[in-house]
Amino acid sequence: MSKPQNNEQKPHQPRKEMSRRQFLSYTLGGASAFMFVGPAIPMVRFAVDPLLQKKTEGNYIKVAEVSKITNEPQEFTFDVTQIDGWYESKPQLVAWISKDENGDIFALSPVCKHLGCTVNWNSNPKYKDQYFCMCHGAHYTKEGKQLAVARAPLDEYKVKIENGFVYLGDKIPNQHVQ
Numbered sequence: 001m002s003k004p005q006n007n008e009q010k011p012h013q014p015r016k017e018m019s020r021r022q023f024l025s026y027t028l029g030g031a032s033a034f035m036f037v038g039p040a041i042p043m044v045r046f047a048v049d050p051l052l053q054k055k056t057e058g059n060y061i062k063v064a065e066v067s068k069i070t071n072e073p074q075e076f077t078f079d080v081t082q083i084d085g086w087y088e089s090k091p092q093l094v095a096w097i098s099k100d101e102n103g104d105i106f107a108l109s110p111v112c113k114h115l116g117c118t119v120n121w122n123s124n125p126k127y128k129d130q131y132f133c134m135c136h137g138a139h140y141t142k143e144g145k146q147l148a149v150a151r152a153p154l155d156e157y158k159v160k161i162e163n164g165f166v167y168l169g170d171k172i173p174n175q176h177v178q
């Protein structure tokens with residue numbers, strides 16, 4: 001026995017008409033939102049732009065020809081691009097580059113690990129073949145190991161050799177001394 005079919009139709013419901021007042025308030029609301037949000041988008045983009053930029057970590061700078069590097073540390077200068085928020089600068093950095101006992105090229109930062117003065121190679125006859133800091137007398141071996149005053153070895157730069165040139169990257173803790 002089949003179920004009786006429900007052929008009753010729902011009573012016709014009248015369509016809701018939008019009042020003139022509703023139409024005006026929707027239209028004005030939409031236009032106002034467009035006027036205020038539209039110009040704000042570039043401002044928001046400008047405000048967060050540094051956060052969207054790719055970090056420049058891993059960049060290497062060509063600094064010297066491999067053929068110029070000797071066992072004796074030599075001073076080389078190079079420019080880097082630093083982006084700090086919206087401010088871009090190109091400070092000049094210094095590296096002391098030489099070969100270690102295995103003939104591998106390494107580069108030391110000249111920033112003294114005591115209070116941040118600048119060290120120089122062989123600048124004090126009392127400390128021959130050492131880096132010396134004239135601020136408070138710290139001195140370091142050729143590999144950057146601290147011998148007095150400072151409590152840590154000189155930092156190194158990451159080194160990459162390519163097509164006969166030495167490229168330097170980020171500063172890292174000294175890998176040549178413990």
Ligand code: FES
Binds near residue numbers: 114
């Ligand atoms: S900053 Fe170099 S010894 Fe003090």
